Amino acid sequence: MRSGFPDFRLGTVLATSFTGTLSERHGNAVERIPTPQRLIDWLAVYGLAVDSCTPAQLELARELRESIHAAATAAALQDPIPAAAVQVINDRSAQGRGAAILTAEGGREWRLGSASRLEDALGVIAADAISVISGERDGKLALCASPTCQAAFFDTSRSRTRRWCDMNTCGNRQKKARFNANQRKDPSSAG
Numbered sequence: 001m002r003s004g005f006p007d008f009r010l011g012t013v014l015a016t017s018f019t020g021t022l023s024e025r026h027g028n029a030v031e032r033i034p035t036p037q038r039l040i041d042w043l044a045v046y047g048l049a050v051d052s053c054t055p056a057q058l059e060l061a062r063e064l065r066e067s068i069h070a071a072a073t074a075a076a077l078q079d080p081i082p083a084a085a086v087q088v089i090n091d092r093s094a095q096g097r098g099a100a101i102l103t104a105e106g107g108r109e110w111r112l113g114s115a116s117r118l119e120d121a122l123g124v125i126a127a128d129a130i131s132v133i134s135g136e137r138d139g140k141l142a143l144c145a146s147p148t149c150q151a152a153f154f155d156t157s158r159s160r161t162r163r164w165c166d167m168n169t170c171g172n173r174q175k176k177a178r179f180n181a182n183q184r185k186d187p188s189s190a191g
């Protein structure tokens, strides 16, 4: 918490890492992009450096985040995707002008529009969400087994049996809870 704000939880999938900037949605929710600057910081981590972010743009980002969360959750449950969420994701995707760039080393970078607009970064995130939710990418959307989290995540494990959005937080907490419950049941096993 170098900046005094909650740390980021960094995953490998852009869209679901973005929805993870609000965690513990069903418990004591933690907002990990509480200020425009923190959104700028988060985007920079994912190679989407923007010049500026206004409070109104932060709201636009959060609207996209919650729309991706709603759509990904519905997809994981095989429910119909809410029309309002579809609309927001499509609007952000259509209004972004980011371009995928192949580097000389064979990697992929994002080049945002000339002014490095926040809307361009959101467009990249929206397009990533579409590729995940549409099932075009190899993996499966699932919901975190932690009752206070239930975050949608993209399971790319071979067996598709991942249970937690993040092993270091939700996974660990669940393991500890089970361990403590076992201790209570069987005091002789303590130590």
Ligand SMILES: [Zn+2]
Pocket: 144, 145, 146, 149, 150, 151, 164, 165, 166, 170
């Ligand atoms: Zn979780």
